Amino acid sequence: MNYKRIYANGHSYYLTLVTYNREPYLTAYINLLREAFISSKKYYHYTIEAIVVLPDHLHMIITPSNANEYPKIIHHIKRYFVYHLPNNVKQKAKLHLTPSQYRRGHSGIWQSRYYEHTIRNKKDMIEKMQYIQNNPVKHNLCDQWNQWAYSSFTHTTTPA
Numbered sequence: 589m590n591y592k593r594i595y596a597n598g599h600s601y602y603l604t605l606v607t608y609n610r611e612p613y614l615t616a617y618i619n620l621l622r623e624a625f626i627s628s629k630k631y632y633h634y635t636i637e638a639i640v641v642l643p644d645h646l647h648m649i650i651t652p653s654n655a656n657e658y659p660k661i662i663h664h665i666k667r668y669f670v671y672h673l674p675n676n677v678k679q680k681a682k683l684h685l686t687p688s689q690y691r692r693g694h695s696g697i698w699q700s701r702y703y704e705h706t707i708r709n710k711k712d713m714i715e716k717m718q719y720i721q722n723n724p725v726k727h728n729l730c731d732q733w734n735q736w737a738y739s740s741f742t743h744t745t746t747p748a
Contacts, residue, residue: 604703612643624668641738
């Protein structure tokens with residue numbers, strides 16, 4: 589199956605990035621993940637409309653100035669995060685790789701692919717924002733969405 593990504597300037601993108609084997613690296617190294625985003629913004633212009641970081645995955649909606657750059661944004665964030673992790677974490681992650689993955693330079697930190705959905709209209713945006721907002725509750729990490737510290741919704745009101 590050949591999947592074609594849509595690169596449409598002026599659109600937002602709902603993205604999901606998942607760690608390899610669902611390892612809980614993201615909240616354990618939340619400051620490093622924040623640095624990765626800060627670093628990416630030095631090279632790419634985009635707005636984070638909404639984000640939630642869970643231990644093993646994150647969901648976000650971004651609006652890039654140049655739609656062709658959103659894969660580069662993701663690549664930069666993932667690469668920065670891996671590169672700056674402590675060496676013992678990187679070495680432990682590589683223990684679970686297949687020989688083929690190891691030869692191809694897989695980090696063992698992130699899944700190779702990511703999920704992308706182009707936001708098509710206001711209804712679509714609201715649905716994705718609500719999904720992001722409620723994701724920590726869905727995964728039983730908290731009882732109410734505003735209790736989760738690693739969410740852009742923690743200090744905002746619910747999307748209309």
